Amino acid sequence: MMQVSFRNISQSYGRQVLFQQFDLVIPSGSFFTLLGPSGCGKTTLLRMLGGFVKPDSGQILFGDDDVTQVPVHRRGVGMVFQDYALFPDRSVLANVCYGLAARQVPAAEAEARAMAMLKRVGLETFAGRMPAALSGGQRQRVAMARALVIQPRLLLLDEPLSALDVKLRVELRSMIRDLQTEAGITTVFVTHDQEEALAMSDLIAVMDRGRVVQAGPPREIYAKPRSRFVADFVGSANVVPVDSELPSSADGARRLGTPGGVLLTRSDLPLAAGSSLAIRSEEISLVAAGPQQEGLLSGVIEHVEFRGSITGYAVRTTVGLIRVDVWTSQQKQLRSRGEPVTLQLPPAAHIVEPS
Numbered sequence: 001m002m003q004v005s006f007r008n009i010s011q012s013y014g015r016q017v018l019f020q021q022f023d024l025v026i027p028s029g030s031f032f033t034l035l036g037p038s039g040c041g042k043t044t045l046l047r048m049l050g051g052f053v054k055p056d057s058g059q060i061l062f063g064d065d066d067v068t069q070v071p072v073h074r075r076g077v078g079m080v081f082q083d084y085a086l087f088p089d090r091s092v093l094a095n096v097c098y099g100l101a102a103r104q105v106p107a108a109e110a111e112a113r114a115m116a117m118l119k120r121v122g123l124e125t126f127a128g129r130m131p132a133a134l135s136g137g138q139r140q141r142v143a144m145a146r147a148l149v150i151q152p153r154l155l156l157l158d159e160p161l162s163a164l165d166v167k168l169r170v171e172l173r174s175m176i177r178d179l180q181t182e183a184g185i186t187t188v189f190v191t192h193d194q195e196e197a198l199a200m201s202d203l204i205a206v207m208d209r210g211r212v213v214q215a216g217p218p219r220e221i222y223a224k225p226r227s228r229f230v231a232d233f234v235g236s237a238n239v240v241p242v243d244s245e246l247p248s249s250a251d252g253a254r255r256l257g258t259p260g261g262v263l264l265t266r267s268d269l270p271l272a273a274g275s276s277l278a279i280r281s282e283e284i285s286l287v288a289a290g291p292q293q294e295g296l297l298s299g300v301i302e303h304v305e306f307r308g309s310i311t312g313y314a315v316r317t318t319v320g321l322i323r324v325d326v327w328t329s330q331q332k333q334l335r336s337r338g339e340p341v342t343l344q345l346p347p348a349a350h351i352v353e354p355s
C-alpha cells in the first residue's frame with residue numbers, strides 16, 4: 001500500500017492553463033475518486049499518475065519516491081479505461097497474461113495466476129475466447145483482471161463503467177469495489193457520475209476547472225457541500241438564496257430570511273454575499289395546506305415523475321422550482337400536475353457559498 005501525491009503541479013495546453021500549483025494527497029489503500037464535469041482535468045491527472053503525461057512542472061510522488069520522470073512500464077501501475085483497450089487479436093487468457101509475460105514471469109506461473117484472476121472475476125470458462133466474442137461487461141472484467149494480475153502498486157480506473165448500461169454498471173461497481181478491498185490497493189477512480197462516486201469511494205475530490213473544490217468522505221460531501229457548485233453537482237440540491245439573518249429562534253436555531261420566507265439552519269458558517277441554503281429533495285415533505293408559518297413554502301406542482309421506489313415532484317414556488325422526492329410506498333395520496341401544495345422544509349438547511 002502506498003500514498004500517492006501531486007505536488008505543485010502546473011500544466012497548460014497552448015493558452016489553456018489546466019492546472020496551476022495543484023496539490024492533492026491520495027491516502028494509502030484508499031479508493032479515491034476524482035469527480036467532476038467533463039473537461040475539468042480528471043483524465044489528465046490519471047495519465048500523470050500512469051506516466052502517460054509529464055506535467056510542465058511539479059512532482060508526482062509514490063510514497064516518498066519522486067516518479068515524475070519514471071516511464072510508464074516502470075511505475076507498477078494497473079490501468080482500466082472506458083473503452084476496455086484489450087488486445088483484439090489475443091485471447092482473454094493471453095490478454096490477462098500479457099503484463100506478467102512482460103515482467104518475465106515464467107509461462108506456466110503466468111497462466112496459473114491469470115486463470116486465478118479470471119476465476120475471481122467469474123470468467124474462467126471464457127479464457128479461450130477472443131475479446132470480440134465478449135459483452136461490454138465481460139470485457140471490463142477482463143480489463144480488471146489484466147490490471148490486477150500484475151499486483152500493481154496503484155490502480156487507475158478512468159470511467160471504466162461509463163460505456164455500460166445501468167444494470168451492469170451497478171453490478172460491476174460492487175465487483176470493482178470488492179476486488180479493490182481484497183487487494184488493499186491504493187486506487188484512483190475517475191467519474192463524472194455522482195451516484196457512482198458516492199457508492200464506491202472512501203474519499204471523493206470534487207473538481208471544477210482544474211481545481212479540487214472539496215474533498216472528503218461521500219457522506220460529508222453530500223451532507224455538507226461547501227459551495228453551490230458541489231451542492232448542485234453532487235445530488236442536485238435545491239438552492240434557495242439568503243437575504244438576511246434574523247434573530248435566532250427560542251431553541252437557538254439560526255433564522256434566515258429568504259424570498260420564500262424564514263428558513264432555519266444549524267450551520268455556523270458566516271453568511272457571505274450570495275450565500276444560499278442547499279436543501280436535498282428527500283428532506284422536503286409535502287404537507288396539507290395550512291396557515292402561513294416559518295419553514296413552510298407554498299407552490300404548485302409543475303411536474304410529477306414516477307421513478308419506481310421514488311416519486312419526484314417539481315414544485316413551482318416563489319423561490320423557483322423546488323424538487324421534492326418522496327418514497328412512493330409512503331405516499332398517503334397521489335398528487336398531480338397543477339395541484340397547489342405546501343412544502344415543509346427541513347429544520348436545519350445547509351449554508352453554501354456562491355460558487
Ligand SMILES: Nc1ncnc2c1ncn2[C@@H]1O[C@H](COP(=O)(O)OP(=O)(O)O)[C@@H](O)[C@H]1O
Nearest residue numbers: 013014018036037038039040041042043044045
Ligand atoms: N493532449 C492534449 N492537448 C490539448 N488539450 C488537452 C490535452 N489533454 C487534455 N486537454 C484539455 O484539458 C482539459 C481537461 O481534459 P481531461 O483531463 O481529459 O478532462 P476530463 O477527463 O475531466 O474530462 C480539456 O479542456 C482538454 O481539452
Ligand SMILES: [Mg+2]
Nearest residue numbers: 042043044190
Ligand atoms: Mg476524462
